[in-house]
Structures are given as C-alpha cells and as structure tokens.
Amino acid sequence: MQYILTSAFASNANSGAYGINSAMEGMGLVMDDGRIKHHPILEFKEGRKVRFTFDGKELEGYEGEPIACALHAAGVRVLKESPELKRPRGFFCAIGNCSSCLMTVDGRPNVRVCVERLREGMNVITQKGKGVLLADK
Amino acid sequence: MSSLLTSEICVVGAGPAGLKAAISARDMGAHVTLVDSEVNLGGQLVKQTHKFFGSRGQFAGMRGIDIAKLLADEVSRDPSVDVMCESQVVGFYEDGTLAIEKDDSIQFLKPERVICAAGASERMLSFPNNDLPGVYGAGAAQTLMNVYGVKPGNRVLMIGAGNIGLIVSYQLLQAGVEVAAVLEAMPHVGGYDVHARKIQRAGIPILTSHTIKEAHGTRSVEDATVWALDSEFHPVIDSERYFEVDTICLAVGLTPLTELLWQAGCRMVYVPELGGYAPLRCENYETTHPGVFVAGDLAGIEEASSAMIEGVVAGLSAARSLGYETDGFEERLRLAKNELEALRQGPTGQKVRQGIRRLMALREVGEGI
Ligand SMILES: Cc1cc2nc3c(=O)[nH]c(=O)nc-3n(C[C@H](O)[C@H](O)[C@H](O)COP(=O)(O)OP(=O)(O)OC[C@H]3O[C@@H](n4cnc5c(N)ncnc54)[C@H](O)[C@@H]3O)c2cc1C
Numbered sequence: 219m220q221y222i223l224t225s226a227f228a229s230n231a232n233s234g235a236y237g238i239n240s241a242m243e244g245m246g247l248v249m250d251d252g253r254i255k256h257h258p259i260l261e262f263k264e265g266r267k268v269r270f271t272f273d274g275k276e277l278e279g280y281e282g283e284p285i286a287c288a289l290h291a292a293g294v295r296v297l298k299e300s301p302e303l304k305r306p307r308g309f310f311c312a313i314g315n316c317s318s319c320l321m322t323v324d325g326r327p328n329v330r331v332c333v334e335r336l337r338e339g340m341n342v343i344t345q346k347g348k349g350v351l352l353a354d355k
Numbered sequence: 356m357s358s359l360l361t362s363e364i365c366v367v368g369a370g371p372a373g374l375k376a377a378i379s380a381r382d383m384g385a386h387v388t389l390v391d392s393e394v395n396l397g398g399q400l401v402k403q404t405h406k407f408f409g410s411r412g413q414f415a416g417m418r419g420i421d422i423a424k425l426l427a428d429e430v431s432r433d434p435s436v437d438v439m440c441e442s443q444v445v446g447f448y449e450d451g452t453l454a455i456e457k458d459d460s461i462q463f464l465k466p467e468r469v470i471c472a473a474g475a476s477e478r479m480l481s482f483p484n485n486d487l488p489g490v491y492g493a494g495a496a497q498t499l500m501n502v503y504g505v506k507p508g509n510r511v512l513m514i515g516a517g518n519i520g521l522i523v524s525y526q527l528l529q530a531g532v533e534v535a536a537v538l539e540a541m542p543h544v545g546g547y548d549v550h551a552r553k554i555q556r557a558g559i560p561i562l563t564s565h566t567i568k569e570a571h572g573t574r575s576v577e578d579a580t581v582w583a584l585d586s587e588f589h590p591v592i593d594s595e596r597y598f599e600v601d602t603i604c605l606a607v608g609l610t611p612l613t614e615l616l617w618q619a620g621c622r623m624v625y626v627p628e629l630g631g632y633a634p635l636r637c638e639n640y641e642t643t644h645p646g647v648f649v650a651g652d653l654a655g656i657e658e659a660s661s662a663m664i665e666g667v668v669a670g671l672s673a674a675r676s677l678g679y680e681t682d683g684f685e686e687r688l689r690l691a692k693n694e695l696e697a698l699r700q701g702p703t704g705q706k707v708r709q710g711i712r713r714l715m716a717l718r719e720v721g722e723g724i
C-alpha cells in the first residue's frame with residue numbers, strides 16, 4: 219500500500235524560479251493527531267488502518283507507511299537509546315541513509331524504521347544498544 | 356548466494372537525473388535496469404510541492420511532484436526499462452558487480468554499464484545536543500509532511516536560509532506547523548528573494564548573522580538558544596536569544612552520496628563548491644572507472660534541471676559506448692551540453708562553474724584518491 223500524491227490545484231502561471239503559487243496562501247488547514255488532514259496542494263490517500271505495538275502499548279497507523287511516521291503521528295519521537303552514552307535518539311534523514319532510527323521489529327534488531335513499512339500486528343521495541351546479529355536464516 | 360544477473364545499463368537512483376538517464380539510454384535502443392530504494396520514483400521531486408523553473412521552458416511552472424509523475428510514467432510504461440523499486444544498491448564491487456537488497460535478500464547484478472545517480476545527503480551541524488530527537492534534516496521534515504502527511508512538529512526553528520531552508524519553512528506553514536524563526540550564519544539570505552519575501556510576509560523573522568548555540572531537552576527538543584555572529588563568524592557575547600520549539604530543522608547544505616563510487620574505486624576529489632567529495636569525470640560524465648557514469652547531485656550539488664540534463668548526457672553516452680547509434684545522437688548530445696552551460700550562466704551558477712573548473716583542473720593533473 220502506498221501513499222499517492224495528487225495535486226488538487228490546477229497549475230497557475232509560474233511565480234518565478236523555485237516559485238510557490240501565492241494563490242494558496244491563507245488556505246485554512248485542519249490538524250488532528252499529528253496528521254495533516256487538509257493541505258492546500260496535497261491530498262493524502264491513506265491506507266488501511268492497522269494496529270501494532272510499541273514497547274507493549276497498542277497503537278494505530280496506516281498500513282504501508284514507514285513505522286517512524288506512524289510513531290511520530292502518535293507522538294513518539296524517541297526510537298532508540300545510543301549504545302555508549304545511552305542517549306535518546308530519533309530519526310534524522312528519514313530516507314534510510316543515517317542509521318539514527320534503528321529499532322527492534324518483530325525480534326529483529328537494527329531495523330531502519332524510517333523506511334520499514336508498517337504491517338498489521340508488528341511488534342516494535344525501542345532498541346537499547348547495538349542489538350544482536352541474527353544467525354543466517 | 357543467488358545467481359549473477361546481467362543487464363546492459365543499470366541506473367542507480369530514480370530521481371530526475373536517473374529517470375532522464377534511463378529514458379535517454381532507452382531512446383538510443385539500450386536495455387535499462389532502473390533501481391531505486393524508494394516505493395515511488397522521482398527522488399527529491401516526490402516531496403516538492405512548489406513549482407519549478409525548467410530548463411528552456413521544459414517543465415517550467417510544473418510542481419516537482421508532477422514532473423516526477425510524468426517521468427515515472429514514461430519509464431514504467433516502457434518494456435525496455437526494467438524498474439526495480441524498494442531495491443537498494445548496497446555494494447558496488449570493483450569488477451562492476453552491484454549488490455542489490457530487496458525484501459531482505461541480496462541479488463547480484465553485473466551490468467555492462469552503470470550510471471550512478473544516487474543524489475545527495477543532508478549535512479549535519481555540530482552544536483550541543485544536536486543528537487536529540489527533534490533535530491531533523493529539512494528534507495526529512497519534508498518527507499514526513501509532504502509524502503506521508505505527518506507533521507514533523509508543532510513549532511520549528513529552521514537553520515539555514517538557502518532555498519531549501521526557505522522552501523521547507525513555507526511548506527511547514529502550509530502543513531499547519533508554526534515556524535519560530537529562520538537562522539542564517541551568513542550576513543545575507545542565500546536563497547532567492549521570492550522565497551524570503553513569502554516567509555517574511557507570513558511574519559517569520561529571518562535572522563541573518565545568527566546561528567544555533569545549543570539545543571535543550573531531556574528526551575527530545577524543548578527549546579533552543581541562538582546567538583549572533585560577528586563578521587568573522589565568532590559568536591557575539593551576550594547576544595543569546597531563546598526559542599521555545601519542539602523541532603529544529605537543519606538546512607545547511609547537501610553533500611554528494613558517493614559511497615558506491617568509493618567502493619567501485621572511482622577516483623574522488625574534494626571540491627567544496629560541489630558539496631564535498633565528487634567523482635572525477637569527463638565531459639560525457641564517465642568516471643575514471645571505465646563504464647561507470649554519473650549524473651545529478653551525486654556528481655556535484657546543483658538542482659533538478661541540471662540533474663536532468665546531466666542524466667541525458669550520461670544516458671546517451673553510456674548507450675553510445677555500447678555501440679548504439681541513432682541519427683540525431685551527436686546533435687542531442689551537443690544540445691544537452693549547451694543547455695547545461697546555459698543553465699550555469701549568471702551569478703547563481705558561479706559557484707558551480709568554479710567547482711567544475713576546479714574538478715576538471717584536478718583531472719588534468721591526475722589528482723584524486
Ligand atoms: C526542498 C528542496 C527544494 C528544491 N527545489 C528545487 C527547485 O525548485 N528547482 C530545482 O531545479 N531544484 C530544486 N531542488 C534540488 C533538486 O531536488 C535536486 O537537485 C535534484 O532532485 C537532484 O536530482 P538527483 O536525481 O541527482 O537526486 P535525487 O532526486 O536525490 O534522487 C536520488 C535517488 O536515488 C535513490 N538512491 C540513493 N541511493 C540509492 C541506492 N544505494 N540504491 C538505490 N537507490 C538509491 C534515492 O532513493 C532517490 O530516489 C530542491 C531540493 C530540495 C531538497
């Protein structure tokens with residue numbers, strides 16, 4: 219399941235290099251639960267709602283969105299504890315490049331939750347330390 | 356270990372550069388495998404809701420998201436382009452073999468030519484507590500809100516008033532997020548005036564000659580201290596100001612994503628004007644590793660229009676080197692190179708021109724690691 223972007227706005231004349239259409243200024247926006255409900259340009263076609271657990275608590279998110287997005291929308295920003303100084307860490311790049319977002323998912327450590335897609339019933343745990351490499355399957 | 360797959364040309368990365376490279380190589384008659392780690396093709400374009408200027412009227416006035424859709428449709432429809440989404444290239448061996456991870460398993464592909472167009476990554480900035488959750492790359496904030504519809508925070512401090520910092524600040528407002536201020540270490544705004552004015556009209560201060568001193572918070576960002584910088588970029592005593600914010604976005608520049616090129620043994624040189632280490636390459640965008648071409652931000656940080664044209668040059672040249680020939684080839688290549696040059700004219704292109712000059716000079720003298 220993926221999120222499909224559609225531009226609800228017909229294109230106006232270009233308002234310059236890197237231009238933003240000024241017609242959208244002042245549009246009303248409604249927010250709910252960390253999710254954008256209405257946006258002047260984008261429509262978010264949400265997937266199926268699924269349940270998953272985060273450190274034992276039950277949360278909801280949309281199937282197919284990155285786990286980090288579902289957590290963030292639910293107000294969870296701390297994803298792991300750093301191995302040496304035990305500091306809280308969240309995501310940084312959100313595209314799978316930096317390893318700042320490693321969590322333990324369904325028993326598997328070091329999962330980059332900014333790119334790992336959410337599925338029904340996943341068990342997501344704040345990772346403490348480096349995690350253990352699993353033996354070859 | 357799985358068996359070794361083959362293909363004529365493998366394009367790594369389906370941003371504007373990779374998409375155009377694939378299309379151009381295909382136009383010459385080559386068979387292309389296009390690999391991208393994301394679900395959606397388009398690279399940075401999939402999160403850019405603002406209108407772009409295109410080269411020579413091409414795509415002018417279109418939003419990034421719409422350009423992405425157009426190019427993605429073209430390659431998806433084409434039987435001579437194999438598209439592999441959600442597939443990350445994790446290794447590039449010196450013999451030209453690529454290791455590609457998909458669904459937790461690795462496939463090996465040994466194409467005859469490789470065009471690397473993996474884009475860029477965001478720079479970090481050092482300040483106390485920069486590792487706190489809530490300190491995000493501006494591109495990360497953009498991905499969260501524009502691709503997945505999730506607010507990156509409630510109140511944001513933006514660091515950097517280049518185009519990215521300004522555009523993302525405006526997009527944050529559109530997503531219903533407050534922006535406390537935009538900081539810029541330089542004495543002037545780096546991005547275009549149109550963007551700066553939009554931000555200012557919305558009542559957001561742009562503090563030039565200012566930077567972040569420190570972030571604070573126990574589990575995540577709760578506030579931030581900023582201070583002024585003098586003409587030598589030293590902090591000004593007693594100039595501290597506090598901002599209550601839950602998110603700090605860094606828009607302090609990009610650097611080419613070159614790990615794969617290092618692995619393959621392409622010679623690399625440090626060119627600050629191009630964003631850091633960049634591959635040595637010839638006019639046709641072939642690196643020092645024969646058969647390995649580059650295009651887009653990975654070849655030097657620029658913009659989407661130049662990334663697309665570099666993609667054209669690399670795509671045409673890679674196909675040509677395999678023996679493919681079409682009537683208009685020479686003319687198309689020449690036009691693309693002219694177009695690149697035209698794009699880099701004027702004051703905004705000065706830095707890039709200087710960087711490329713430096714790159715070419717280093718190549719002449721055989722520099723590079
Ligand atoms: C906020 C913002 C606003 C901008 N506005 C403009 C504008 O108005 N006009 C303009 O011209 N430019 C603009 N730009 C710049 C433009 O987006 C980039 O220069 C352009 O996208 C670079 O294209 P690219 O194809 O080189 O890289 P990208 O678009 O970054 O694409 C790289 C692709 O490679 C994939 N990839 C990376 N590594 C791997 C791997 N190992 N395996 C598989 N796939 C991989 C990535 O998933 C990605 O899809 C803007 C940039 C930003 C961030």
Ligand code: FES
Pocket residue numbers: 308309310311312313314315316317318319320330331332333
């Ligand atoms: S946030 Fe960078 S890898 Fe997930």
